[in-house]
Amino acid sequence: xxxxxxxxxxxxxxxxxxxxxDRGLALLAAFDREHQRLSLLELVRRSGIPKxxxxxxxxxxxxxxxxxxxxxxxxCIGLRLLQVASLAPRGQGLxxxxxxxxxxxxxxxxxxxxxxxxxxxxxxxxxxxxxxxxLSPLYHPGDxxxxxxxxxxLVLLAHAPVQVQEALLAQDLVQQPEHIPVRADVxxxxxxxxxxxxxxxxxxxxxVPMVTVAAPVTAQGGSVVAALSVVVPQRHADVRRIxxxxxxxxxxxxxxxxxxxxxx
Amino acid sequence: xxxxxxxxxxxxxxxxxxxxxDRGLALLAAFDREHQRLSLLELVRRSGIPKxxxxxxxxxxxxxxxxxxxxxxxxCIGLRLLQVASLAPRGQGLxxxxxxxxxxxxxxxxxxxxxxxxxxxxxxxxxxxxxxxxLSPLYHPGDxxxxxxxxxxLVLLAHAPVQVQEALLAQDLVQQPEHIPVRADVxxxxxxxxxxxxxxxxxxxxxVPMVTVAAPVTAQGGSVVAALSVVVPQRHADVRRIxxxxxxxxxxxxxxxxxxxxxx
Numbered sequence: 001x002x003x004x005x006x007x008x009x010x011x012x013x014x015x016x017x018x019x020x021x022d023r024g025l026a027l028l029a030a031f032d033r034e035h036q037r038l039s040l041l042e043l044v045r046r047s048g049i050p051k052x053x054x055x056x057x058x059x060x061x062x063x064x065x066x067x068x069x070x071x072x073x074x075x076c077i078g079l080r081l082l083q084v085a086s087l088a089p090r091g092q093g094l095x096x097x098x099x100x101x102x103x104x105x106x107x108x109x110x111x112x113x114x115x116x117x118x119x120x121x122x123x124x125x126x127x128x129x130x131x132x133x134x135l136s137p138l139y140h141p142g143d144x145x146x147x148x149x150x151x152x153x154l155v156l157l158a159h160a161p162v163q164v165q166e167a168l169l170a171q172d173l174v175q176q177p178e179h180i181p182v183r184a185d186v187x188x189x190x191x192x193x194x195x196x197x198x199x200x201x202x203x204x205x206x207x208v209p210m211v212t213v214a215a216p217v218t219a220q221g222g223s224v225v226a227a228l229s230v231v232v233p234q235r236h237a238d239v240r241r242i243x244x245x246x247x248x249x250x251x252x253x254x255x256x257x258x259x260x261x262x263x264x
Numbered sequence: 265x266x267x268x269x270x271x272x273x274x275x276x277x278x279x280x281x282x283x284x285x286d287r288g289l290a291l292l293a294a295f296d297r298e299h300q301r302l303s304l305l306e307l308v309r310r311s312g313i314p315k316x317x318x319x320x321x322x323x324x325x326x327x328x329x330x331x332x333x334x335x336x337x338x339x340c341i342g343l344r345l346l347q348v349a350s351l352a353p354r355g356q357g358l359x360x361x362x363x364x365x366x367x368x369x370x371x372x373x374x375x376x377x378x379x380x381x382x383x384x385x386x387x388x389x390x391x392x393x394x395x396x397x398x399l400s401p402l403y404h405p406g407d408x409x410x411x412x413x414x415x416x417x418l419v420l421l422a423h424a425p426v427q428v429q430e431a432l433l434a435q436d437l438v439q440q441p442e443h444i445p446v447r448a449d450v451x452x453x454x455x456x457x458x459x460x461x462x463x464x465x466x467x468x469x470x471x472v473p474m475v476t477v478a479a480p481v482t483a484q485g486g487s488v489v490a491a492l493s494v495v496v497p498q499r500h501a502d503v504r505r506i507x508x509x510x511x512x513x514x515x516x517x518x519x520x521x522x523x524x525x526x527x528x
Binding site: 031068077081086087088091099100119130 | 288292300329347349360363367370381390408
């Protein structure tokens, strides 16, 4: 079967990846927040996989439940993946422990409460609690977010291995969504401050003036496994009070993680 | 590459499935709530895939982020799947709309609030909000649950296509976790009552006496896309009051779904 695919025909040695599995994963990767429902032709265009192969693999993914088809025949991500993803220890396990504390915090601050973990040089939003009247959020659960320009990201970056920090500091970093260049020496000082205070504070001007206050969540042994942050409008924000609340909730999550033997 | 697998060797015609993709998916399916971290040998044993193939495919899945390896080298479900799963319209889209209403409800009932969708003849728990002092829950987000022996399931089954109802009614059904047989004629009457009242009430004796009250969530056009339920201890439970609260919250979610053009 694989002999009909261009990738398999390139050489005599087996290719580095697995063409079929990689193609199946590429079909899943064709979906994003702005493209949650795709026709077969859109899948073909966005994944670069030939139509016959895409149709066959999408059929297998649908049979398994990784994809579903809606009433119009378009493909979308299926519930089976939700079930499998719920077994990610760095996602659901952490989330179940954190959510009651996040709700306590949300009740006190009435805006956004975020739980973020680091994946390489990016953060992943594990969950967010937003009040009814909260301003429209920048990130949705599952989204990747930049470490250097989010409050939770600064906490995670400050506690990341040195090679991750250096790799990021070597890049041309830009504060999003304002497009302001970030100087490496300034970021180094910021990270040192975050480690010293065990708290990151980040102000952003767009889309509206907001302030983020974030604190580290640790696992058994003290390693930082997540960051908890609160995002509120700058107007009327009492950063000192919010900092105390975020730190207290983060400590509560860390305590329960340690009790449950969560090793990160 | 596929010629070395038993499935591909069975006949001259291409096999019905795709051996490589199906094997990759079988590796993901080897994980469950009780087996969140698996060594390569455990993966081999639980998936039935030969070791060399399992090692190669697990490597591809890890490179993509569907799997991760912990400090002990064991595999677990990776964050990338959390990100992809967050794009499931029947999961995350619904969840984002429902959560503020679920929190309102949780604030009023102080136990468990569940959001469930139907997938074939089973329910899938999209999310649950539980208070700090709630009793230990039977189901976790992403879990599958039986339609005939959960409150939310009864709502979904009552509004399922007739062929789904008949397929389930033809089986030997047992009320879980008490192992009480469910008679088809009794279940038919229950479902008729659920459609009439737009509310399901289910009492269970184990592990402690609890009562579930569930109401349908509809999308644009009126089709039932989910069920919202509240689980509280039978002692002191005011089912009439809870029913009103659940129905109100379910209507709120349905209203917002219709406003947002969520077609189910």
